[in-house]
Amino acid sequence: MIKNAPxxxxxxxxxxxxxxxxxxxxxxxxxxxGIYQYKNAKDSLVRKSFKLRHNDIIYLHNKANELGLWNFPEVIANEGTDLKKSDVLRYEMQFNYKRKSKKVIFLSDYHDIPKLRDVATQMKTLVEQTITDAEERYGKAL
Structure with missing residues (x-):
């Protein structure tokens, strides 16, 4: 099945x-x-540079397969949410491949389908943790 995955x-x-x-x-x-930027607790923009290891990429790809990321809708938001006006915490994950890409926008207040919310949260957390681990290993301030 994975061999025939999109x-x-x-x-x-x-x-x-x-x-x-x-x-x-x-x-x-x-x-x-390898550019990583984020607002810290003092509301200052921090910029760092580091790359993910090959096994980090394989891990995330395999987890995306396992969780069914390829079947996620493009937008995971409550029915009636206006993406242009919503100030809810938003996550965008985009996996780019040679012939295709998969982008998912996930709003943190989503509650319509609990199972979808749980797997989207799990995927977001896996991506965050992988980036945090790589930052701790290699992160250099720019």
Whole structure:
């Protein structure tokens, strides 16, 4: 089944992860460039540079397969939510492959389908933890 999956680990190009309130996604990580930026507790923008290891990428790809990321809707938000006006904490995950990409926008207040909320939260947490681990290993301030 994994062999016929629409997204293959050997074709992985990059991961982009952004988050913030509403459309203000100042916090981000791009695995292609290695640029990581986020607002710290003092509301200052911190910029660092580090790349994910190959096994980090394989791990995230396999977890995305396991959790069914490829079947997630593009937007995971409560019915009637206006994405342009909502100030709820938002996460954007984009997995880029040679021939395809999968982008998911996940609003943290989502509650319509609990199982979908749980797996989206789990995927977001896995991406965050992988980035945090890589930052602790290699992060250099720019």
């Amino acid at each position: 997204f293959r680990s050997g074709e992985f190009v990059s991961l982009q992860f952004k988050w913030g309130p509403g459309n203000n996604l100042e916090n981000s990580y791009d695995s292609a460039t």
